[in-house]
Amino acid sequence: MNMTEHRLLSEQPTIDPSATVINCRLGSWTDIGPNTKIEETEFGDYSYTDGDATIIYSTIGRFCSIASHVRINPGNHPMWRVTQHHLTYRRIRYQFADTDDETIFNWRRSHRVTIGNDVWIGHSATIMPGVTIGTGAVIGAGSVVTKDIEPYTIAVGVPAKPLRLRFPEPVIEALLKSQWWNWDRSELEDHFHELCDVDSFLKLVHEGR
Incomplete structure (x- = not known):
């Protein structure tokens, strides 16, 4: 039996012993994977990293899925010197x-990365300084994101370019309007089934929840 599949998270952040966390604000139900370095970053509820990620000077929303070997806001060098x-x-x-x-460090801090809610960042992707990634977006494995990505957009490549939307625009509008990622724990439990099915979720929000 693979015990890692049965780890229980809690409101207290879970940080692997091999991870390095410096001057961060970690939300509830968060999970920082092995050999990850995260510094001067706000990390929203339920978001997690797999192993060997490096995240610095960033604001990351709730329910974000960050794969292994991801680099968010890698350090720029002073090319003018x-x-x-x-x-x-x-x-x-x-x-x-x-x-x-x-x-130089303050210059780096001024180019903060902002990642919305429910964003999936694939294995070995790199998010360059100053980039904003919208809620619900997907960043393909190995991509290098140099420009902002709109909500619910799948972006891939080097440099990353929009491939397609995850859903039709009316569905995206409904999801963004719902702001389900701000639900409290009891709401998540009450509507867990709807979170697993788009049609059921849309029916729920159209009925006013």
């Missing part, structure tokens, strides 16, 4: 100064 090597700003490490150059 004579050398773009990080010795010019990680000065302590290389013993050039007693302080690091915080202007």
